[in-house]
Amino acid sequence: MASASEARDRARRAREHADRLAAEAERRSDRASGMYGRFAGGQPLLVGHHSYRSAVRDRARADAATWRAIEVRKDAERARDKAARLQAEADMVERLQGRGRAWTFADFRIGDVVEVRTFRTCTDVYRVKRVNRASLTLQGPGGGFDDPRRPYDRVLARIRDGVRLTDLATLT
Incomplete structure (x- = not known):
C-alpha cells in the first residue's frame, strides 16, 4: 500500500489531468459550434449550386469536430471519475495509516x-x-x-x- 502522501499526489495529478481534459473538451466544443456558423440561418444545402461541395465539406468538418469534442468530453468524465476514486483511496490510506495499533x-x-x-x-x-x-x-x-x-x-x-x-x- 502506498504512503498517504504518494496517494494524495496521485489523486492531485489525476484531478489536474481531468481539469485539463475538461478545458480541452470545452475548447473543442466551442470550435465545433463555431464551424456550424455557416448554417446558422437555416439555409438548406442546394444540390447543383456552386456552393454545394464546399457546404458539404464544411458540414463534414463540423460534424467531425463535434464528434472529437464529444470523445474528449467522455475522456474528461472518465478522468474525473478516476480522480474521485483516487482521492477516496488516498483518504482511506491516510485513515488506515493514522492508526496507532491494530484491532484484536x-x-x-x-x-x-x-x-x-x-x-x-x-x-x-x-x-x-x-x-x-x-x-x-x-x-x-x-x-x-x-x-x-x-x-x-x-x-x-x-x-x-x-x-x-x-x-x-x-x-x-
Whole structure:
C-alpha cells in the first residue's frame, strides 16, 4: 500500500489531468459550434449550386469536430471519475495509516457497532454478532444466512455506548 502522501499526489495529478481534459473538451466544443456558423440561418444545402461541395465539406468538418469534442468530453468524465476514486483511496490510506495499533478480538463485544472497509474505498456499518479469534461475524440484513465476516484489519471504528473509537492508541 502506498504512503498517504504518494496517494494524495496521485489523486492531485489525476484531478489536474481531468481539469485539463475538461478545458480541452470545452475548447473543442466551442470550435465545433463555431464551424456550424455557416448554417446558422437555416439555409438548406442546394444540390447543383456552386456552393454545394464546399457546404458539404464544411458540414463534414463540423460534424467531425463535434464528434472529437464529444470523445474528449467522455475522456474528461472518465478522468474525473478516476480522480474521485483516487482521492477516496488516498483518504482511506491516510485513515488506515493514522492508526496507532491494530484491532484484536479483545477490543470487541457482542452488540458493538463497527464501521468496516468492504472494498478499497467503501465502508459499511454493522452490529457485531460474534467475536472470533481472527475476524468478526457481523449481523447481515438477511436474518442470519448472509452474515458477513470481516478480519480485524478491515475495522475502521467501533461504537460502544455512544462513544466512537477510531484509534486504539488513545486507550492506552
